[in-house]
Amino acid sequence: MSKHVFLTGPPGVGKTTLIQKVTQALKSSGVPIDGFYTQEVREGGRRTGFDVVTLSGNRGPLSRVSPSSDSSTSRREYRVGQYVVDLVSFEQLVLPMLRNVNHGGDTEKRICVIDEIGKMELFSQAFIQAVRQTLAGSGTVVLGTIPIPKGKPLDLVEEIRSRKDVKVFNVSKENRNSILQDILAAVESCRK
Numbered sequence: 574m575s576k577h578v579f580l581t582g583p584p585g586v587g588k589t590t591l592i593q594k595v596t597q598a599l600k601s602s603g604v605p606i607d608g609f610y611t612q613e614v615r616e617g618g619r620r621t622g623f624d625v626v627t628l629s630g631n632r633g634p635l636s637r638v639s640p641s642s643d644s645s646t647s648r649r650e651y652r653v654g655q656y657v658v659d660l661v662s663f664e665q666l667v668l669p670m671l672r673n674v675n676h677g678g679d680t681e682k683r684i685c686v687i688d689e690i691g692k693m694e695l696f697s698q699a700f701i702q703a704v705r706q707t708l709a710g711s712g713t714v715v716l717g718t719i720p721i722p723k724g725k726p727l728d729l730v731e732e733i734r735s736r737k738d739v740k741v742f743n744v745s746k747e748n749r750n751s752i753l754q755d756i757l758a759a760v761e762s763c764r765k
Contacts, residue, residue: 576739622636
């Protein structure tokens with residue numbers, strides 16, 4: 574019996590778009606839902622980073638392209654490719670929301686959107702811990718995204734992928750426009 578629903582697929586295939594569509598549909602039918610998604614930041618037609626956007630409307634930087642000349646920073650940098658991750662900003666936005674979701678006293682199962690659990694987000698040990706707690710809690714259905722396996726496996730991602738209580742949808746260019754109802758149905762059945 575699934576308790577959580579995750580989408581996986583290659584970058585840019587439409588996982589976040591699907592998450593947003595599912596979120597809208599659930600919200601409009603009155604389902605309690607909170608969480609965050611990750612959004613590309615573009616300047617002059619090129620991607621310069623990612624923002625974290627919470628469903629309550631807060632936004633902050635997750636990562637930015639690092640200026641290559643600036644190699645003399647004294648604080649520890651978390652990097653993924655050309656991006657430098659703003660761990661403080663990410664944690665300030667996401668952790669209070671995750672802790673809050675875990676302490677909801679509703680009899681009704683609430684939904685927590687976590688988009689995504691990827692390399693950038695996994696620099697945060699507190700985030701990893703909060704995600705594990707949310708997955709273990711009984712009152713919350715997680716609707717999340719995880720990257721497809723590539724290179725060195727990410728512990729938490731593989732842990733989620735292999736959980737018996739998680740249903741994973743593989744999003745592709747072929748199915749992304751027809752899969753919405755299946756995801757919605759899966760989330761609804763998790764809430765029962």
